[in-house]
Amino acid sequence: MASVLAIEAQGLFKSFDGKPAVQGIDIAIPEGSIYGILGPNGAGKTTTLRMLLGIIEPDGGRRALLGHERPLDAARIVGYLPEERGLYPAMATREAIAFMGALRGLPLDVGRRRAEILLRENGLGDYVDKPIKSLSKGMAQTIQLFGTIVHKPKLVVLDEPFSGLDPINQGRLEHLIREEAAAGTTIIFSTHVIAHAERLCERIAIIVGGRIRFEGLVAEARDRLRPQVRLRTRQAEGSWHSALPADARPVEGVWEFELPGDGIEPLLKVLIAGGAGIEELSIERPGLHDAFVVIAGEAAAREMANGATERAGAAA
Amino acid sequence: MMSVFDAAWVIARRDFVASVFSRSFILFLIAPLLLFGFLLFAAGMAGEAERDASRPVVALVADSDTVARLEGARDELATATSEQSFPLLRAVAPAENLVAQARWLLADQEAGYSAVFTGTLDQPVLIGPAQVDFHVGTRIRLIVDRARRTAALEAAGVEVPPVPIRRIVTGQAAGNLQMLRRQLAGSAQGLIFGVSLMLSTLLLSNLVEEKSNKVIEVLAAAVPLDAVFFGKLIAMLGISGVGLTLWGGMLASGYLFWQVLADWVALPQVSPAVGWSPFAILLLLYYCANFMLLGALFLGIGAQASNIREIQTVSMPVTLLQVGVFLLAMTVIGRDTGALTWFAYIFPFSSPMAMVAHAAKHETLWPHLLALSWHATWVFVIVRGSARLFRRTVLKSSADGAFFSLAAFRRGRAG
Numbered sequence: 001m002a003s004v005l006a007i008e009a010q011g012l013f014k015s016f017d018g019k020p021a022v023q024g025i026d027i028a029i030p031e032g033s034i035y036g037i038l039g040p041n042g043a044g045k046t047t048t049l050r051m052l053l054g055i056i057e058p059d060g061g062r063r064a065l066l067g068h069e070r071p072l073d074a075a076r077i078v079g080y081l082p083e084e085r086g087l088y089p090a091m092a093t094r095e096a097i098a099f100m101g102a103l104r105g106l107p108l109d110v111g112r113r114r115a116e117i118l119l120r121e122n123g124l125g126d127y128v129d130k131p132i133k134s135l136s137k138g139m140a141q142t143i144q145l146f147g148t149i150v151h152k153p154k155l156v157v158l159d160e161p162f163s164g165l166d167p168i169n170q171g172r173l174e175h176l177i178r179e180e181a182a183a184g185t186t187i188i189f190s191t192h193v194i195a196h197a198e199r200l201c202e203r204i205a206i207i208v209g210g211r212i213r214f215e216g217l218v219a220e221a222r223d224r225l226r227p228q229v230r231l232r233t234r235q236a237e238g239s240w241h242s243a244l245p246a247d248a249r250p251v252e253g254v255w256e257f258e259l260p261g262d263g264i265e266p267l268l269k270v271l272i273a274g275g276a277g278i279e280e281l282s283i284e285r286p287g288l289h290d291a292f293v294v295i296a297g298e299a300a301a302r303e304m305a306n307g308a309t310e311r312a313g314a315a316a
Numbered sequence: 317m318m319s320v321f322d323a324a325w326v327i328a329r330r331d332f333v334a335s336v337f338s339r340s341f342i343l344f345l346i347a348p349l350l351l352f353g354f355l356l357f358a359a360g361m362a363g364e365a366e367r368d369a370s371r372p373v374v375a376l377v378a379d380s381d382t383v384a385r386l387e388g389a390r391d392e393l394a395t396a397t398s399e400q401s402f403p404l405l406r407a408v409a410p411a412e413n414l415v416a417q418a419r420w421l422l423a424d425q426e427a428g429y430s431a432v433f434t435g436t437l438d439q440p441v442l443i444g445p446a447q448v449d450f451h452v453g454t455r456i457r458l459i460v461d462r463a464r465r466t467a468a469l470e471a472a473g474v475e476v477p478p479v480p481i482r483r484i485v486t487g488q489a490a491g492n493l494q495m496l497r498r499q500l501a502g503s504a505q506g507l508i509f510g511v512s513l514m515l516s517t518l519l520l521s522n523l524v525e526e527k528s529n530k531v532i533e534v535l536a537a538a539v540p541l542d543a544v545f546f547g548k549l550i551a552m553l554g555i556s557g558v559g560l561t562l563w564g565g566m567l568a569s570g571y572l573f574w575q576v577l578a579d580w581v582a583l584p585q586v587s588p589a590v591g592w593s594p595f596a597i598l599l600l601l602y603y604c605a606n607f608m609l610l611g612a613l614f615l616g617i618g619a620q621a622s623n624i625r626e627i628q629t630v631s632m633p634v635t636l637l638q639v640g641v642f643l644l645a646m647t648v649i650g651r652d653t654g655a656l657t658w659f660a661y662i663f664p665f666s667s668p669m670a671m672v673a674h675a676a677k678h679e680t681l682w683p684h685l686l687a688l689s690w691h692a693t694w695v696f697v698i699v700r701g702s703a704r705l706f707r708r709t710v711l712k713s714s715a716d717g718a719f720f721s722l723a724a725f726r727r728g729r730a731g
Binding site for chain 2: 082
């Protein structure tokens with residue numbers, strides 16, 4: 001079934017024990033993109049992903065996965081890494097990967113061959129026949145990720161894939177995500193860590209309190225804020241001073257303000273004419289984190305940062 | 317997507333391999349054999365001593381002629397019936413004060429007399445508590461009567477030699493055949509019940525692994541939950557099949573070996589009403605049906621438990637349920653009609669055991685086709701219900717699709 005959208009959801013609603021967890025979420029994820037879902041703990045990210053995959057049924061709304069209204073109909077071409085990793089501890093790594101492929105319709109012998117290739121290509125060739133319980137947490141997580149992609153899905157859904165991984169494994173995972181995306185796979189992942197989304201995603205959704213606060217390109221999110229200007233002058237006072245925008249504030253000898261609506265050129269002319277003595281002038285595009293603070297609010301940003309710190313602590 | 321059956325096969329294969337190729341499976345296989353062997357050994361060791369110890373002993377405080385006649389009569393009666401049916405007799409030399417001696421004998425902890433016989437054959441006296449009247453009193457009366465009759469015949473010089481009975485062998489007598497078939501029915505039911513009872517805890521705890529190590533999320537995202545439940549049931553059925561093959565094979569080998577030692581291989585003299593081959597097939601099918609029905613129920617119950625402690629808590633009610641169902645099924649052995657009998661045939665959980673008894677007792681085959689279809693329907697209903705309940709209570713999700721839609725089931729719509 002041809003579709004330009006890998007995932008399309010409209011008005012998804014879900015409540016648990018009368019408490020709404022997700023309230024009318026609309027998402028449209030183009031095929032072949034890397035899509036991030038950002039939000040603090042309890043925002044509804046996992047519930048949204050689980051509804052999209054059909055693990056739980058929404059109380060309201062509709063969704064389509066690769067053109068299929070019933071997510072299980074697309075199971076053969078979807079891979080899923082849940083937030084709480086699930087592997088059989090006694091299973092050998094190759095068998096675990098092949099089993100996860102078999103669940104998605106991949107013949108076991110093909111799954112075993114591909115598993116061995118994946119393990120060897122990623123420096124885990126010595127662990128082919130080792131049981132999962134003998135692996136480190138990071139390694140086990142990598143094995144599960146291989147199990148998620150062994151059947152070469154068109155769509156991979158990763159719920160908090162970076163949590164519990166050390167920086168080296170996080171880097172590996174980012175590399176793997178890029179590789180899969182380059183091969184045409186649509187990747188959707190949820191995360192606490194804005195930096196991952198900023199580095200990897202073309203599009204994001206920011207969810208807070210079960211509602212989408214933003215959905216679109218990362219660039220569009222960042223464009224919610226005006227670029228920030230940093231100006232250092234040799235002269236502290238002068239006639240040019242009155243030309244600075246109203247929001248300009250001195251921070252350790254540097255003026256910081258939003259780029260004026262008419263650009264930087266008019267201000268530059270005044271600064272030069274007024275003999276301000278420009279020592280340093282930079283125009284910085286705001287980061288996704290700044291955009292997140294504006295879109296989701298300070299409280300959500302703080303909560304998200306705390307969650308990320310807790311998870312990093314747990315991984316360490 | 318894969319059909320429910322394909323997906324169930326993937327789950328079943330993994331569970332089967334994981335169980336059969338684990339070290340603990342050897343323990344699973346040898347545990348019943350060890351238990352059986354231990355029971356045989358213990359029964360053998362303790363049997364004779366226990367039988368003697370549990371038989372009442374009567375002290376014979378009488379003259380030597382009376383004692384000899386009573387012992388002779390007892391031996392004749394015991395030989396004609398069974399040694400266990402009569403109390404042991406032990407001669408004790410009479411003292412001057414018989415009443416005092418009897419009191420002393422009854423109080424003797426070491427000798428352990430239940431009663432004391434004094435007097436003669438014509439004036440017998442039995443001293444002892446009222447509780448021994450049935451087990452000792454009636455038997456002593458028989459012994460005394462026989463001894464008196466023998467003595468009277470001897471005194472009259474009359475000999476009554478035993479008359480040989482001319483034997484005319486016929487085919488099975490209806491009454492005897494019914495009795496043997498009832499025994500066969502009971503044995504078949506006992507076999508199904510025993511094996512199911514052994515495996516019920518395994519079934520209860522079957523989904524705890526997936527829940528505790530979070531694999532259930534991976535499974536639920538990839539395959540219908542019906543397939544997960546079916547796969548686990550099929551795997552457990554396969555595992556029990558391995559066990560049954562081994563245990564049955566060893567028992568059969570032992571039986572044949574014993575027969576060879578006896579210099580002759582004898583097959584049982586009675587055949588079930590449907591014949592041995594159909595009965596063996598039906599026994600296997602009803603074992604599978606019973607396993608799938610109870611297994612689906614226990615899997616569903618166990619799936620609601622979140623840890624082993626909860627499993628242990630529900631184990632006892634589940635065992636009681638099995639015993640209740642077994643007792644219900646046993647009612648069809650002795651009777652063919654009546655509300656309880658029909659209920660045992662129809663109630664899904666007692667039906668397989670009731671129907672195997674039916675196969676032992678009645679020739680007609682078509683009710684078995686009906687019964688097996690009935691069982692298959694209930695397995696479908698229970699698995700579907702369990703999967704939906706699991707989805708609702710554990711995954712906190714409603715289930716889409718119609719409960720009874722077979723097409724939807726095949727495609728894994730509602731699970």
